[in-house]
Amino acid sequence: MPQIPIESVLIQVLNGLSSGMIFFIVASGLSLIFGVMRVINFAHGSLYMLGAFLATAVGAWVAEKNLGFFVALLIAPLVVAFVGVVLEFTLFKRIYNKEHLLQLLLTYGLTLILADVVRIIWGGEILRLSLPEFLAGATRIMGRRVANYNLALLVVGPLIAFGLWFLLQRTRWGRIIRASVANPEIVSALGINTQWVFTGVFALGCWLAGLGGMLISGRASVSLGMDVEIIVQAFAVVVIGGLGSFTGALVGSVIIGVTVAIGTLYAPSTAQIIPFAIMALVLILRPWGLFGKPER
Amino acid sequence: MLLQVRDIHTYYGLSHILFGVSLEVDKGECVCLVGRNGAGKTTTLKSIIGLAPPKRGVVAWRGQPINGRAPHWIAQQGIGFVPEERAIFPNLTVWENLDVARKPSTTGEVRWTVERIYDLFPRLKERSNQLGGTLSGGEQQMLTIARTLMGNPELVLLDEPSEGLAPLIVELIGELVAQIKAEGMTILLSEQNLRFALRLSERAYIIDDGKIQFSGTTQELQNNPELVEKYLAVH
Numbered sequence: 001m002p003q004i005p006i007e008s009v010l011i012q013v014l015n016g017l018s019s020g021m022i023f024f025i026v027a028s029g030l031s032l033i034f035g036v037m038r039v040i041n042f043a044h045g046s047l048y049m050l051g052a053f054l055a056t057a058v059g060a061w062v063a064e065k066n067l068g069f070f071v072a073l074l075i076a077p078l079v080v081a082f083v084g085v086v087l088e089f090t091l092f093k094r095i096y097n098k099e100h101l102l103q104l105l106l107t108y109g110l111t112l113i114l115a116d117v118v119r120i121i122w123g124g125e126i127l128r129l130s131l132p133e134f135l136a137g138a139t140r141i142m143g144r145r146v147a148n149y150n151l152a153l154l155v156v157g158p159l160i161a162f163g164l165w166f167l168l169q170r171t172r173w174g175r176i177i178r179a180s181v182a183n184p185e186i187v188s189a190l191g192i193n194t195q196w197v198f199t200g201v202f203a204l205g206c207w208l209a210g211l212g213g214m215l216i217s218g219r220a221s222v223s224l225g226m227d228v229e230i231i232v233q234a235f236a237v238v239v240i241g242g243l244g245s246f247t248g249a250l251v252g253s254v255i256i257g258v259t260v261a262i263g264t265l266y267a268p269s270t271a272q273i274i275p276f277a278i279m280a281l282v283l284i285l286r287p288w289g290l291f292g293k294p295e296r
Numbered sequence: 297m298l299l300q301v302r303d304i305h306t307y308y309g310l311s312h313i314l315f316g317v318s319l320e321v322d323k324g325e326c327v328c329l330v331g332r333n334g335a336g337k338t339t340t341l342k343s344i345i346g347l348a349p350p351k352r353g354v355v356a357w358r359g360q361p362i363n364g365r366a367p368h369w370i371a372q373q374g375i376g377f378v379p380e381e382r383a384i385f386p387n388l389t390v391w392e393n394l395d396v397a398r399k400p401s402t403t404g405e406v407r408w409t410v411e412r413i414y415d416l417f418p419r420l421k422e423r424s425n426q427l428g429g430t431l432s433g434g435e436q437q438m439l440t441i442a443r444t445l446m447g448n449p450e451l452v453l454l455d456e457p458s459e460g461l462a463p464l465i466v467e468l469i470g471e472l473v474a475q476i477k478a479e480g481m482t483i484l485l486s487e488q489n490l491r492f493a494l495r496l497s498e499r500a501y502i503i504d505d506g507k508i509q510f511s512g513t514t515q516e517l518q519n520n521p522e523l524v525e526k527y528l529a530v531h
Contacts, residue, residue, distance in 0.1 A: 172395060172396070172398075175388060175392045175395055175396050176396055178385070178387055178388055178392075179385045179388055179392075179393075179396045181387065182385040182386060182387050182388070183383060183385060185347055185367070186379055186383050186385075187396070188347075188366065188367040188368045188371075189345050189346075189347060189367045189368075189371055189377045189379070190368075190371060190396065190397045190399075190443070190444070190447055191368050191371035191372045191397075191399050191447050192368055192396075193366070193368045193369075194368065
């Protein structure tokens, strides 16, 4: 094993945490949709990719890079949420009570369609969102340069986590969502239109996918294929943390982000295997995930 | 007539459960629907609230047909449904269970607030911040009733509130239902426990094999031991 100075490892932990924040944002959306509607949405990664491409398009359209980034931050996730509402209304609400195989067929089919839609609109280009000046530079920490953008992600991730926690635990809307997780029939018998609850949750889940995509477009190049890459990572996160668990998504994301980042230092060629090794371990020891509950 | 159920036929998938059930509930009444397990009591209540919509027949609320409407729409017209025990939200606290169900009556009135519920159910007040899933069976039953009251309904469909509870707790639940009735609430009570049901109601229906077999005052039912033996006795 190569001798690596402790500073490099610590910096790499920081970078890994910032990747973890993006995994968390995407995986929490996936987990939320599963938790409420019991649908495993394979197309979640495609919505993330759509968010990333939209962000670069909005950034290029605004052209002024300080402003473009924030306009993209505002618009791209909202457009993805809107696409989600349309998909929910036309397709997803028909499969809520169907077997998982049908859900898999539909959502997998959607990933193929959405990938082609992105290809038709943007072609095979590799794009990137320009960052505003204060985010584009780097800060010296322990004698090493850390991208300001990564530091910003370390702020954004916990903000989103807090926002979601607040929404779910401290608002009436959140209470209705949690009640619907337990028993949607009874929620509707209490006079609440659960169809709207489902549409709202789906929109929020898709907004999170779009936000994740928008945020990654400022850090890495945007290209076809990123949908598959993220959905595999997000699945690893939710399997480790427990599907449907919000805390699980956070812990799973941090575990994957940090272990991959450190692994890259020691064994760059094999680091990408780490999430799946951890996932396999969790599946053997605790099949419902660290924070999940055994399926009824 | 506040609620009229006329000749409804309800199915679960392919199995035919209700064969032309008819019943009526007038404002301010407490009417019980008694019968054995599997006789069709729960299905009748679920047909009214829309969770098991009837295939044929009419459910009329203040003279207007409501069958075929979504449960949330029917609930918004002033019908409250209290499901069988343990249908509380176990992952929500007692207070949260109540808050989710909060809505004004059809006339915009708010008779039932969390404070009034806590006056009537002091046990729930003590458990306010506890998760619903940690409550005892009796407390869960109280919470289910209290939760429905939070929607300020005009009619409450009460599904087997005494089921699976110890005699002392059944007594307590009975007193609570009596108090709610005294507030002027209209109640349709489904029960297997005849003693419990008759003490609270003025009129009774007996349901067996998905058909109404008797309709009359509770006095008439009590004076007819053969009926009780035929349709309600457990052998």
